[in-house]
Amino acid sequence: MTEASAPAGGGMGGMSVNATALVGSGGGWRQQLVGTAIAVVLGLGVGALLILLSSALSEEGFDPRLPFTAYAALLEGSLGSMRGIGNTLNATTPLILVGLSVAFAFRAGLFNIGAQGQFFVGAFVAAVVGAWIGLPFPLLLLLSLFMGFIGGAAWGFIPGFLKAWRGAHEVVVTIMLNSIAALGLNLLASTWFKDPGASFPRTPDVHPEAVLPILVEGTKMHAGIIVALIAAVVVWFVLFKSTLGFEIRTTGANPNAARYAGIRPSFIIVLTMSIAGGLAGIAGAVEILGITKNYPAEYNTTYGFDGIAVALLGRVHPFGVVGAALLFGILRSGAGSMQRATDIPIDIIFIVQGAIILFVAAEPFLRKSFRARRRKTPRRAAPAGSAA
Amino acid sequence: MSATTAPVTRSRIRISRAWAITLGVTVGLLVLLVALGYGPAIVDLAIWFVEFLLSRPYIILGFAVPIAYGALCGVMNERSGVVNIGIEGMILSSAFTGFLAGAYLNPVIGDVPAALVGVVVAVLTAMLLSVLHAWLSITVMADQIISGTVINILALGATAYFNQLLISTTDVTGAPTLQGLTLPEALIDLPIVGPLVNAVFGQGPIQASLIFAVIFLQFMLFRSRWGLRTRAVGEHPKAADTVGINVIATRYRNVILGGVFAGLAGAYLTLESVGSFQDGMTAGVGFIALAAMIFGRWTPVGAFGAALLFGGARTLGQAVQIDAPPGQIGEWVASWPAQIFGMFPYILTIIVLAGVVGRAIPPAADGIPYDKEAN
Numbered sequence: 001m002t003e004a005s006a007p008a009g010g011g012m013g014g015m016s017v018n019a020t021a022l023v024g025s026g027g028g029w030r031q032q033l034v035g036t037a038i039a040v041v042l043g044l045g046v047g048a049l050l051i052l053l054s055s056a057l058s059e060e061g062f063d064p065r066l067p068f069t070a071y072a073a074l075l076e077g078s079l080g081s082m083r084g085i086g087n088t089l090n091a092t093t094p095l096i097l098v099g100l101s102v103a104f105a106f107r108a109g110l111f112n113i114g115a116q117g118q119f120f121v122g123a124f125v126a127a128v129v130g131a132w133i134g135l136p137f138p139l140l141l142l143l144s145l146f147m148g149f150i151g152g153a154a155w156g157f158i159p160g161f162l163k164a165w166r167g168a169h170e171v172v173v174t175i176m177l178n179s180i181a182a183l184g185l186n187l188l189a190s191t192w193f194k195d196p197g198a199s200f201p202r203t204p205d206v207h208p209e210a211v212l213p214i215l216v217e218g219t220k221m222h223a224g225i226i227v228a229l230i231a232a233v234v235v236w237f238v239l240f241k242s243t244l245g246f247e248i249r250t251t252g253a254n255p256n257a258a259r260y261a262g263i264r265p266s267f268i269i270v271l272t273m274s275i276a277g278g279l280a281g282i283a284g285a286v287e288i289l290g291i292t293k294n295y296p297a298e299y300n301t302t303y304g305f306d307g308i309a310v311a312l313l314g315r316v317h318p319f320g321v322v323g324a325a326l327l328f329g330i331l332r333s334g335a336g337s338m339q340r341a342t343d344i345p346i347d348i349i350f351i352v353q354g355a356i357i358l359f360v361a362a363e364p365f366l367r368k369s370f371r372a373r374r375r376k377t378p379r380r381a382a383p384a385g386s387a388a
Numbered sequence: 389m390s391a392t393t394a395p396v397t398r399s400r401i402r403i404s405r406a407w408a409i410t411l412g413v414t415v416g417l418l419v420l421l422v423a424l425g426y427g428p429a430i431v432d433l434a435i436w437f438v439e440f441l442l443s444r445p446y447i448i449l450g451f452a453v454p455i456a457y458g459a460l461c462g463v464m465n466e467r468s469g470v471v472n473i474g475i476e477g478m479i480l481s482s483a484f485t486g487f488l489a490g491a492y493l494n495p496v497i498g499d500v501p502a503a504l505v506g507v508v509v510a511v512l513t514a515m516l517l518s519v520l521h522a523w524l525s526i527t528v529m530a531d532q533i534i535s536g537t538v539i540n541i542l543a544l545g546a547t548a549y550f551n552q553l554l555i556s557t558t559d560v561t562g563a564p565t566l567q568g569l570t571l572p573e574a575l576i577d578l579p580i581v582g583p584l585v586n587a588v589f590g591q592g593p594i595q596a597s598l599i600f601a602v603i604f605l606q607f608m609l610f611r612s613r614w615g616l617r618t619r620a621v622g623e624h625p626k627a628a629d630t631v632g633i634n635v636i637a638t639r640y641r642n643v644i645l646g647g648v649f650a651g652l653a654g655a656y657l658t659l660e661s662v663g664s665f666q667d668g669m670t671a672g673v674g675f676i677a678l679a680a681m682i683f684g685r686w687t688p689v690g691a692f693g694a695a696l697l698f699g700g701a702r703t704l705g706q707a708v709q710i711d712a713p714p715g716q717i718g719e720w721v722a723s724w725p726a727q728i729f730g731m732f733p734y735i736l737t738i739i740v741l742a743g744v745v746g747r748a749i750p751p752a753a754d755g756i757p758y759d760k761e762a763n
Binding site (some may be wrong): 037051054057077111113155162165166168169171172173175176177179180184186187191258302305308309312345347348349350351352353355357359362364365 | 471473516524528529530533534535537538539540542544545546548549552554615640667672675678680682725727728730731734735738741742743750755
């Protein structure tokens with residue numbers, strides 16, 4: 001994490017996401033790490049307040065130690081045993097990949113809200129390839145993963161192409177494509193690709209040759225985490241050590257400057273959205289080949305949307321994404337244990353997740369007003385009514 | 389999509405051209421089908437379709453109500469230059485708090501007052517979330533997509549959390565639902581007019597208010613001083629600032645007032661439509677609302693029309709399953725799975741965004757924070 005933050009001046013005419021706002025308001029990675037840590041602590045604090053509230057509402061009476069009990073149970077469940085760690089890494093794997101997908105697009109100034117749909121398409125394609133094609137072990141697995149990438153890339157190509165060709169805003173197009181993917185694949189999985197023997201509509205189970213192997217005996221930890229970590233390194237290399245990455249980041253920072261430098265922004269937009277889609281597609285493929293083994297018609301996950309949170313918390317950097325995904329993976333895999341131990345609904349982790357991102361988003365403002373107060377100067381960000 | 393300011397009149401010409409293309413293609417297709425001998429079948433289908441429209445206008449409007457209110461929220465936001473993809477979360481939150489207030493107050497103050505308080509609570513909830521969105525996107529100048537995403541994540545988590553805590557695990561049963569006017573039988577039985585009047589006034593106050601809200605907002609946006617200022621701020625904030633319009637205050641006001649509509653959409657779902665709350669019950673209605681807003685080209689009346697079209701597609705999807713249209717074509721349409729009809733609004737929106745049938749041009753400063761000191 002040695003690169004300096006992106007230069008200022010993005011966001012031309014609604015063309016792109018303001019990458020500077022995402023990466024943080026200046027400062028090196030140390031400062032960003034501190035800011036992120038504070039956001040995480042504040043987010044957990046919001047969760048603790050809500051736990052106290054639920055404690056006050058419960059029949060057992062108010063217990064001021066409940067937040068600690070709950071978070072301890074959460075950590076115990078996610079990291080306290082080899083099985084727990086396996087589940088945590090399984091939950092982390094797709095989060096890394098969708099986080100990389102969103103982060104990769106961010107770097108080109110594109111907002112990939114479509115990771116959800118690309119995840120679905122990648123998952124479906126991998127499930128179909130794994131179930132219908134007969135090949136020996138590593139080949140079928142690799143083919144399924146690759147086709148998952150292609151499926152997601154195709155779904156990411158559409159918004160990239162429409163943006164480059166007609167200027168259609170990728171956020172709206174991808175939101176629409178998310179719903180189209182969910183409904184369309186629901187249709188395919190409950191009709192032509194349905195497993196006739198299944199009790200609910202889903203595709204048939206993939207062949208054993210397509211399943212990601214278990215890494216540690218006695219756990220459910222599958223090899224997907226290796227795929228995710230390799231992807232993180234590859235994305236890091238492409239973004240920061242290759243010419244393409246330079247072109248992507250230049251386009252994201254300032255499309256006009258990029259054009260002036262001989263980069264074709266429309267080509268970069270299409271390519272970036274396709275690769276981002278492919279990454280989300282692998283996430284779906286890994287989830288199918290490692291966990292569910294088939295594509296259920298009513299496939300109900302929010303991994304794609306979680307990818308946005310992961311990318312933001314990870315400061316749009318591949319290695320930051322890995323850390324953020326691990327944090328959310330811990331929250332997710334430990335939530336069940338927390339609920340069993342303390343009766344606190346699992347959904348609290350989504351509030352914590354949202355609160356953390358809220359603090360990350362508001363960080364530049366919080367930092368500015370905090371500094372202003374410390375210096376005791378009257379100059380503060382203008383309040384709402386009196387600015388203009 | 390560079391920062392060009394499209395003249396307001398241009399979009400009007402584009403709409404008419406789009407209509408011309410659509411009309412031309414439709415007429416051409418009809419002529420072709422009649423020439424191929426499908427004439428009588430088409431007449432049968434048309435009769436079936438008209439009967440469908442006349443028998444179920446209240447269902448179509450019912451589906452359209454939350455979409456249209458959500459789209460009005462979007463219009464209020466985006467016309468002043470603030471993108472709001474958090475409408476989904478706002479609707480979900482207000483549906484929940486409205487239900488909560490209605491359900492808890494029902495035994496205390498009776499059903500009608502409880503439902504009315506519920507609506508007020510729902511509206512206030514959405515306004516509160518709008519304050520958060522306004523603060524993040526106007527004052528903090530955080531990315532507006534992120535701000536909306538934060539609201540969506542928080543809403544999904546918080547409603548599920550408190551639903552489990554305050555409703556699912558307690559003996560709260562349901563909230564009262566708002567009832568519509570009891571119209572005289574003679575009026576409802578009138579041909580054509582009767583079902584339409586019933587659809588608007590016979591269902592519930594939020595549904596009945598929608599048409600007035602749409603007309604009022606359309607008038608205000610294009611015929612009032614407030615509307616002119618709002619559009620100026622959304623198209624060219626610097627110019628608006630120069631002539632003395634307070635850009636920041638205008639945007640705050642619009643975003644927060646837009647929350648009223650999102651709140652009504654939420655209140656409609658729980659306090660008028662079903663009277664219960666399920667986790668994630670909005671199921672993307674806020675995103676369809678965004679689609680309707682774009683499809684209606686950022687105008688209230690257009691958005692309402694799009695919402696009716698989307699509601700109609702969904703009703704049609706149900707109707708063909710229950711009562712298949714006549715003829716071979718009818719059988720074929722009836723064999724379409726429900727998902728096809730579900731995808732209809734989204735595909736239509738992408739087509740419009742891609743500019744195949746006329747172009748959708750957002751306000752020029754949409755999504756860009758206003759920084760007075762920047763050049």
